[in-house]
Amino acid sequence: MDIPQWLNIIIRSVLLVMVLFLLTKWLGKKQLSQLSFFEYIAGITIGSIAAEISTGLETNFFHGLYSMLVWTAIPFFAGLLAIKSKKARDFIEGRETVVIKDGKIQEENLTKQKYTVDELLHLLRKKNAFQVSDVEFAVLEANGDLNVLLKKEKQPVTPQDLDLETAPVKVPETVILEGKVVDSGLAACGLTREWLDVELQKLGIVLDNVYIGQVDSYGQLTADLYDDKIKLPKPQEKPMLLSALxxxxxxxxxxxxATENEAAKQMYKENSEKLAEIIKNSEYLLVN
Structure with missing residues (x-):
């Protein structure tokens, strides 16, 4: 019995989706921006062959599969070769190119990569670098990404630059998700449902209205509500602690x-200086 054309197309398409999934898994996980030119071309070709096999009923199904296997095997083995050989990797995947050095554009390198100055400036703006002279070093990677190193005086100030000690930042734990308490998140923070109820009362919100609630490194609860019109008060614990200090x-x-006792005067003075140092080192953490 002859299979209707519409059913034949459906069967071919389902089989090809499964085959493409398996072939893609075989090639490995790479985002589109990480593909080499070779892998990009192979991907387009494999997709074109799959489309032709799916709808071209006059073509031989297995001949198309053989072609897809060949086009998949070539980039796979080329990738293995690139892992083994640096020269092969540079040829297949390309090499990075310095396009800015010491605040000066390397025009020759830019021309070799077929980039215009406007395109370079666009990439710089995406990296929050709006002036070429602010850039110490800019490298155009083989996948087209631009990595930028600003000059030292143009880089944001960090606590390390100010000789400030900082506590390690932990990954925020989700304790509420879609109006439901996530007990595993509370347990990871060493907190309880009673603590969560108190924090929700401080914010003046109910559990059912919370889309997602998270606890940060400092033990503060932040919440995103279903009703975006409700304005949540800012946490006051840190400002209150700074004020108390x-x-x-x-x-x-x-x-x-006030005291006349020299020993007491010296004790108060020493502890006052210690506390002043503590306030200086922690104030930037407590102002927000």
């Missing part, structure tokens, strides 16, 4: 001035 520092200085 500053008040304590002022009290110690006041006690040092």
């Amino acid at each position: 500053k008040k304590c520092h002022a009290d110690l200085e006041s006690f040092a001035l």
Whole structure:
């Protein structure tokens, strides 16, 4: 019995989706921006062959599969060769190119890569570099990405630059998801449902209205609500702690001035200086 053409197309298409999935798994996981020119061309060709086999009823199904296997095997073995040989890798995948050095565009390298100055400036803006002279080094990778190193004086100030010690930042834990409590997230933070109820009361919200709630490294609950019109109050724990530290520092200085006892005066003064150092090192963490 002859199979209707529409059913034949459906069967071919389903089989080809399964074959393409298996072939893609065989080639490995790479995003489109990470593909070499060779892999990109092979991918387009394999897709074209699959489309032709799926709808071209006059063509031989297995001949198309053989062609797809060949086009899949070539980039696969080329990738293995690239792993083994640096020269082969440079030829197949390409090499990175320096396009800016010491704040100056390398015009010859830019021309070799078929890039215009406008295209380079566009890529720089995507990296938050709006002036060429601010760039110490810019490299155009083989996959087309541009990596930029700003000059030292143009880089953002970090706590390390200020000789400030910082606590390690932990991954935020999700404790509420779509109005439901995530007990595993609470357990990872060492917190309980009772703590969560108190925090929700402080924010003036109910559990059912929370789309996602997370606890950050400092133990603060942040929430995204279903109703975006509701404005949540900013957490006050850190500002209140900073205020308490500053008040304590002022009290110690006041006690040092008020007492006649030299030993007590020295004690108040020393602790006042220690507290001032603590406030200086932690203030940037407590202002927000």
